[in-house]
Amino acid sequence: MDNIAGQKSTLSWAVNISVIALVLLWLFPTVGLLVSSFRTTDQISGSGWWLALFPSEQNLTLRAADPDKNRVRVDGMWVVEGNLFAEGSVAKISAWGTTSRDVGAYVPGETADLGEGETMTVQANGDYVWSGTESQISGRGQRVLATAITPPEFTLANYERVLFSGTGTDSMAKAFFNTMTVTIPATIIPIAFAAFAAYALAWMDFPGRGILIAFIVALLVVPLQLALIPLLKLHLDIGIGKGYLGTWLAHTGFGLPLAIYLLRNYMVGLPRDIIENAKVDGATDFQIFTRIILPLSFPALASFSIFQFLWVWNDLLVAKVFLIDATGETTVMTQQIVELLGTRGGNWEILATAAFVSIAVPLVVFFSMQRYLVRGLLAGSVK
Numbered sequence: 001m002d003n004i005a006g007q008k009s010t011l012s013w014a015v016n017i018s019v020i021a022l023v024l025l026w027l028f029p030t031v032g033l034l035v036s037s038f039r040t041t042d043q044i045s046g047s048g049w050w051l052a053l054f055p056s057e058q059n060l061t062l063r064a065a066d067p068d069k070n071r072v073r074v075d076g077m078w079v080v081e082g083n084l085f086a087e088g089s090v091a092k093i094s095a096w097g098t099t100s101r102d103v104g105a106y107v108p109g110e111t112a113d114l115g116e117g118e119t120m121t122v123q124a125n126g127d128y129v130w131s132g133t134e135s136q137i138s139g140r141g142q143r144v145l146a147t148a149i150t151p152p153e154f155t156l157a158n159y160e161r162v163l164f165s166g167t168g169t170d171s172m173a174k175a176f177f178n179t180m181t182v183t184i185p186a187t188i189i190p191i192a193f194a195a196f197a198a199y200a201l202a203w204m205d206f207p208g209r210g211i212l213i214a215f216i217v218a219l220l221v222v223p224l225q226l227a228l229i230p231l232l233k234l235h236l237d238i239g240i241g242k243g244y245l246g247t248w249l250a251h252t253g254f255g256l257p258l259a260i261y262l263l264r265n266y267m268v269g270l271p272r273d274i275i276e277n278a279k280v281d282g283a284t285d286f287q288i289f290t291r292i293i294l295p296l297s298f299p300a301l302a303s304f305s306i307f308q309f310l311w312v313w314n315d316l317l318v319a320k321v322f323l324i325d326a327t328g329e330t331t332v333m334t335q336q337i338v339e340l341l342g343t344r345g346g347n348w349e350i351l352a353t354a355a356f357v358s359i360a361v362p363l364v365v366f367f368s369m370q371r372y373l374v375r376g377l378l379a380g381s382v383k
Helices: 012-036 041-046 157-164 173-203 209-219 224-238 244-268 272-280 285-296 298-313 317-322 333-343 348-377
Strands: 056-063 072-074 077-083 092-097 111-115 118-122 127-132 143-150
Touching: 012 348, 041 056, 041 143, 041 348, 118 143, 157 173, 157 348, 173 209, 173 244, 173 285, 173 298, 173 333, 173 348, 209 244, 224 244, 224 317, 244 298, 244 317, 272 285, 285 298, 298 348, 317 333, 333 348
Parallel strands: none
Antiparallel strands: 056 143, 072 077, 077 127, 092 143, 111 118, 118 127
């Protein structure tokens, strides 16, 4: 009696916990990427993104002002005074030093003996007094290695650099438009072909229809990598080479089996009476398809659109094989991020910003159309 239909399962709590865990596993990295994209390099290296709203301890390399322009004569000694931090900073120094061998040699307010009568005193707020002879107080400003407590800091400079810098190494703007150029046609074209094929396989009788359906299902398990080299060779032989057209056709070919399978399963579950009544009224197959089938199949169309859009947008392999050229004019976002990893491997703020820019559009597409996703995936599963 425990399995009576409609009775609430005793394991529903386990299902709920599992769903919550999966959501959190997906959500935490995304939120972390978003928070890191607004932080500075020092903030990222000093603490994790989950501590972004709290003060953090950082090791900073600071330098006194140019002595040749700022020194004054006091009691026979040359003195330079100022503040190590930028104007408006509220960071507090907890320890400081002048050599990397001992960065915490002194506490704020303590005077460091730099040798031959040269001294330096640093306060917690960054105020300093550097004194010595004329030969000592010259050249570059004295370097100070400080351990400081810094407040939370967020900036839009990362996005300005990534989106509007105009440099080939940092800018994602051109790669963004290149990705849109690839993704939009590569999503629309397979849907257009698959919709016609799905209607024919669902509602038109012709010899070999069952074998054709079985063949399409078999294509679902064909690995993508298996067809890359033969398909590239075919593109080169017919003259389309590496370019947008070849990339659109490649994504169309790889996406068609799933598109036809999903749409056919959905269309075959539509009420037969509607189609038969339309035929009795004299409607042609094309009129039935455009005026009845397509509007009723919108959930399935939207479901595949989400899959195809996300797949093409996040694709790297097909783009590297069919699109990338020597000049980099057609570089997509995934390839641009790979190049950033090589040229900006230590600039985590740039990498985090570029990565979040690349996932922003898929997130918008998914959340705006996700209500159709389950309806499309379950198409044809229940009669």
